[in-house]
Amino acid sequence: MARQSISFTKPNDEWLKSQVDSQEYSSKSELVNDLVRxxxxxxxxxxxxxxxxxxxxxxxxxxxxxxxxxxxxxxxLNGSL
Structure with missing residues (x-):
């Protein structure tokens, strides 16, 4: 897996932290990968x-x-046809 270093604005970092804190995601990396997907x-x-x-x-x-x-x-779009 490629490793990257990225910077976030304060509001975006706080939102990422809140998602991890709420146990929606286990890490910021998991969340960012999900957003990219x-x-x-x-x-x-x-x-x-x-x-x-x-x-x-x-x-x-x-x-x-x-x-x-x-x-x-x-x-x-759903792959039914």
């Missing part, structure tokens, strides 16, 4: 949505209603 997952979803929007813009119109489009999108 969440950010990576969110970025992957944003990239997926952006790619789908670009593809849709190039493909033209659809006869599917908004409910069906939303259902399909959620299923794809």
């Amino acid at each position: 969440q950010a990576r997952k969110q970025q992957a979803q944003i990239d997926w949505i952006r790619a789908k929007l670009e593809k849709a813009e190039k493909s033209g119109f659809t006869s599917d209603g908004k409910d069906e489009i939303l259902k399909q999108s959620k299923a794809l």
Whole structure:
């Protein structure tokens, strides 16, 4: 595992400490790694949505209603399709 040295602003450091103190996480490192995982997952979803929007813009119109489009999108995001 790569070891890093990072600095936090006082409010961010206090928040990190409070999360560890509340036993939500066992260490600041665990918390920061979890936040990075969440950010990576969110970025992957944003990239997926952006790619789908670009593809849709190039493909033209659809006869599917908004409910069906939303259902399909959620299923794809959750890996169900």
